[in-house]
Amino acid sequence: MFLHLSQQGCIFVNDxxxxxxxxxxxxxxxxxxxxxxxxxxxxxxxxxxxLDSLVTDEDRRHIRNLxxxxxxxxDIHERITPGYTKLAHAFCTVRILVDEVGLGRxxxxxxxxxxxxxxxxxxxxxxTSLFGEQVALICDGLNKVEELNEHPTDLKSDNFRKLLFxxxxxxxxILQMLGARLAIMRHLKLFTQQEQMRIGRExxxxxxxxxxxxxxxxxxSELEDLAMKYTDRETYLRVASMLxxxxxxxxxYIKQFLxxxxxxxxxxxxxxxxxxxxxxxxxxxxxxxxxKMMSLEGIYDLFAIRIIIDCPLQDEKAECWRAYSIVxxxxxxxxxxxxxxxxxxxxxxxxSLHITVLGPDKRWVEVQIRTKRMDEVAEKGxxxxxxxxxxxxxxxxxxxxxxxxxxxxxxxxxxxxxxDDFKLNLYDKEVFAFTPKGELRxxxxxxxxxxxxxxxxxxxxxxxxxxxxxxxxxxxxxxICNGDQVxxxxxxxxxxxxxxxxxxxxxxxxxxxxxxxxxxxFRQSQIGREMLDRRFKNWKLELNDTLLHELMxxxxxxxxxxxxxxxxxEVVTIQEIKNFVDREETVREHSMISAxxxxxxxxxxxxxxSKSRDSxxxxxxxxxxxxxDFTLSKCCNPIFGDPVFAFVSTTGGVKIHRIGCPNxxxxxxxxxxxxxxxxxxxxxxxxxxxxxxxxxxxxxxxxTNITQLFQKESDVKMRTINVNSTEGGFEGDVxxxxxxxxxxxSLMKKIKAIKGVYTATRIGx
Numbered sequence: 001m002f003l004h005l006s007q008q009g010c011i012f013v014n015d016x017x018x019x020x021x022x023x024x025x026x027x028x029x030x031x032x033x034x035x036x037x038x039x040x041x042x043x044x045x046x047x048x049x050x051l052d053s054l055v056t057d058e059d060r061r062h063i064r065n066l067x068x069x070x071x072x073x074x075d076i077h078e079r080i081t082p083g084y085t086k087l088a089h090a091f092c093t094v095r096i097l098v099d100e101v102g103l104g105r106x107x108x109x110x111x112x113x114x115x116x117x118x119x120x121x122x123x124x125x126x127x128t129s130l131f132g133e134q135v136a137l138i139c140d141g142l143n144k145v146e147e148l149n150e151h152p153t154d155l156k157s158d159n160f161r162k163l164l165f166x167x168x169x170x171x172x173x174i175l176q177m178l179g180a181r182l183a184i185m186r187h188l189k190l191f192t193q194q195e196q197m198r199i200g201r202e203x204x205x206x207x208x209x210x211x212x213x214x215x216x217x218x219x220x221s222e223l224e225d226l227a228m229k230y231t232d233r234e235t236y237l238r239v240a241s242m243l244x245x246x247x248x249x250x251x252x253y254i255k256q257f258l259x260x261x262x263x264x265x266x267x268x269x270x271x272x273x274x275x276x277x278x279x280x281x282x283x284x285x286x287x288x289x290x291x292k293m294m295s296l297e298g299i300y301d302l303f304a305i306r307i308i309i310d311c312p313l314q315d316e317k318a319e320c321w322r323a324y325s326i327v328x329x330x331x332x333x334x335x336x337x338x339x340x341x342x343x344x345x346x347x348x349x350x351x352s353l354h355i356t357v358l359g360p361d362k363r364w365v366e367v368q369i370r371t372k373r374m375d376e377v378a379e380k381g382x383x384x385x386x387x388x389x390x391x392x393x394x395x396x397x398x399x400x401x402x403x404x405x406x407x408x409x410x411x412x413x414x415x416x417x418x419x420d421d422f423k424l425n426l427y428d429k430e431v432f433a434f435t436p437k438g439e440l441r442x443x444x445x446x447x448x449x450x451x452x453x454x455x456x457x458x459x460x461x462x463x464x465x466x467x468x469x470x471x472x473x474x475x476x477x478x479x480i481c482n483g484d485q486v487x488x489x490x491x492x493x494x495x496x497x498x499x500x501x502x503x504x505x506x507x508x509x510x511x512x513x514x515x516x517x518x519x520x521x522f523r524q525s526q527i528g529r530e531m532l533d534r535r536f537k538n539w540k541l542e543l544n545d546t547l548l549h550e551l552m553x554x555x556x557x558x559x560x561x562x563x564x565x566x567x568x569x570e571v572v573t574i575q576e577i578k579n580f581v582d583r584e585e586t587v588r589e590h591s592m593i594s595a596x597x598x599x600x601x602x603x604x605x606x607x608x609x610s611k612s613r614d615s616x617x618x619x620x621x622x623x624x625x626x627x628x629d630f631t632l633s634k635c636c637n638p639i640f641g642d643p644v645f646a647f648v649s650t651t652g653g654v655k656i657h658r659i660g661c662p663n664x665x666x667x668x669x670x671x672x673x674x675x676x677x678x679x680x681x682x683x684x685x686x687x688x689x690x691x692x693x694x695x696x697x698x699x700x701x702x703x704t705n706i707t708q709l710f711q712k713e714s715d716v717k718m719r720t721i722n723v724n725s726t727e728g729g730f731e732g733d734v735x736x737x738x739x740x741x742x743x744x745x746s747l748m749k750k751i752k753a754i755k756g757v758y759t760a761t762r763i764g765x
Contacts, residue, residue: 032077036085043091050098054105062130063112070116083190086115092183093176101179101216102380106131107172110138111180118143141173174214181207182219185226200231201672215349218379224282239281239288250278257305257359264326270319271310279304304366308375316371317342320353323369331357334364342374344432347442349377433484441486446505449478453488454509461509462516463490477503495520518561525561528568535574541581554580558629620681630654632688636661639688641741646678647671687737689719690744696757698730705754710736716747733763 032040055063078086094111097103109131117127117139128136185203188196204227211220229236254276265272279287307327311319320342327333337356345351353369370378429445433452443451449469454461467474468487480486496516504510536543548560555572557563566572630646636658638644643659647667656678657664668675696702703723710718716736723732738744744762751760 032085033083036079036083036088039083040085040088040091043088043095047091047095047098050095051108054098054108059105059109059131063109066113066116066122066130069122070120080184081191081195084187089180089183089187090115092186093180096182097176097179100219100380101175102376103172103175103179106134106138107176109135110142111176113139114142138172138176142176171214174210175216178207178211178214178216178219178223182223185223188226188230196230200227200229201668203227204231205670205672213347215377216380217350221280221283225280228282228285235285236281239285243278243281243284253360253363254305257365260330261305261327264330265307265323268322268326270323272323273308273310275306275308277304277306304368306368306370306375309369309371311371313373316373320369320371324353324355327355327357327367327369331359331365333357337366342370344440347430351377431480431482431484433480433482433486436485436487443480444505447480448503448505449474449476449480449486449488450500450504450513451506451509452480452486453490454504454512455506456488458512458516460488460490461512462496463492463494465489465491465494476500521561521565524568525564526568528564528566531574532564532567532577535577539578539581551577551580620679630656633657633661635663637688637690639690639741639744640680640739641744642680644678644680646676648674648676687717687739689735690738691733691735691763692744692748692751693759693761693763694732694734694751694757695759696730696754698725699756702730702754702756703732705756706732706734706751709750709754713747713750715739715743729758 080086080089090112094108097107097111113127113135116122124136124140127139181203184199188199191199203223208220208223208227211223225236258274258276262274265274307323309316309319309323334356337354339352339354341350341352341354351370351374354366355369356364356366359365431443431445431447433441433443435441435456441452441455443455449467450461450464452467453464464476466476466489467478468489469478469480469484496513498517500513501510501517504513532543548563552558552560552563555563555576557566563572567574567577631654632638633647633655638656638658644656645659645664647655647657649655654676657667661667694706703721707718707721710716716738719735719737721732721734723730736747738747748760748762751757
């Protein structure tokens, strides 16, 4: 035993005889409740039962000594949240990693020591001497994980990059982090609603896909279900209710399906076990959403039967196909839904043979056929690979880590781009294609010819003009299918194009393409700078950094190289630049002297779409950030006074959306880490377009009355009005420029007051 938990707190004991040490004398402010103590004791005993065969008596003694030393300077009774102590979390995490993931001594000890190492002055050398280099290495990685936890959504920090660099060094750090996150999710009901939403979103966009990439299907499914339970509880309960209603019917059906199959398999003398399962709530919901269905009928793999064969490694493939033959002899297969991940395993090492068959009562059932080794790899992912050395799927892990390292090597990626590129390495479905020489290439589903080209070599990708797929010419946008034979066509004169970013889907291709485009932009910017220098000399003006910055703002640029490149390519013409310079000169020449004797420069404001550079000070972003350049989104057209949120785009810009925007739900689900809180402050901002839907009686003078109203409103400008008559009534859309919700509300009240008008409502809410 490592320690004893008394009512007062932590008391350490020896294995054979008790030698207690009461730490309440240190007068800690934190005192556990009876519920917290009971939970911690429970998690402790569950952990200990799985550690007996992993750690030695010497390990126990060293761990106990370190805790005793730490307890004299820090409060080891801290909570993560009321009701959930840090010790309970550590114990729960260790049990998950040892029992459910299959990790061993080094990770278990590292997890127990992580908190006290961070809070004390224990040096790496001491950990190495007590427990070995592996424990010290993992402890270093876990410390970097804690850095991420301090700033979970701060994409502008370098935490994600540091964290993933640690991942690339030692994969056990990823697995430990996933185990810790699952422990949190299992106790998430103890957290506040705000924390539940934040943690649930992080899990759905990063940790669940990461567990999938590690081959931890059970963990991935549980993380997804728990995330959905706390972020979209209404949908979760609705799908759960649908499953509960059909539970008895499903169990009876699975029993009916298995009975004749067992008899056939028993006759062969094959060693096997068989079990049935139902898909998880989150996966069922995704199926329903994808197929736009309202009921569970028609989901092919709602039922899944798993046949697990016990056989020698060399007989695995033959035995799996023998079982497949028995299943398909008994039940009609759907050949379109055959998935052979035995011949070509998934990128995360998953091996299995899947077939969907038509069972009794004409209901579809998915049958998964695999061996005991394959099942262990499927449940414990790459951890099981260390047990089965030499299998080919181990190479896929190295390939994935190589891709991660490649992303890490690009220090110029913004935080958002970096996370997006990492997410691309967590892809779910894959396709397999071949080079003309027969070399197998593994790519994510949706990969294009350009992705294939960059996967071969960056120079092949840069000069790609198309491809020959299965003996026919295809364009760059062609999406690769399973089994395609692809021959890339290149031309030395071909240069990368900006719109290629929208064609490629793999992180490797995006990374290489950005580098190529940046080099190209830099070369073109040099030409643009030389052009501007010559022109300004002709105009007898000095081109300094201040003036360049003003030009960038005027034409809506944030990057000096992109601006100069567009000057070189005449996207921004010299005449436009001359007009701006002349206008600024005119403003300076007509400075006005006021009655109080002070000079006030006149200002020139040019409306350019909905860009809000001149009013950025009226918006406050998350954590008090102000004076941030932003764009008002056109999908919901927010104005001053609307409840809003900010969305960080892939280009690094910030877009402002209204709360309730049609795209809000999807953005929060897929890109929750890019969303920041935002609120208006100060006085109202610039005027922006809003469309008002007006209905009323089809009267001859009704449109005239509406337009006259706008003419009387000096602060409101009408842009367009479209009216359609319908059987004695009319329906029209009026687009106006307003600067705040107060102005809009006042305007709509006046429209409603016009005789013959029924309603006046803002389109989009």
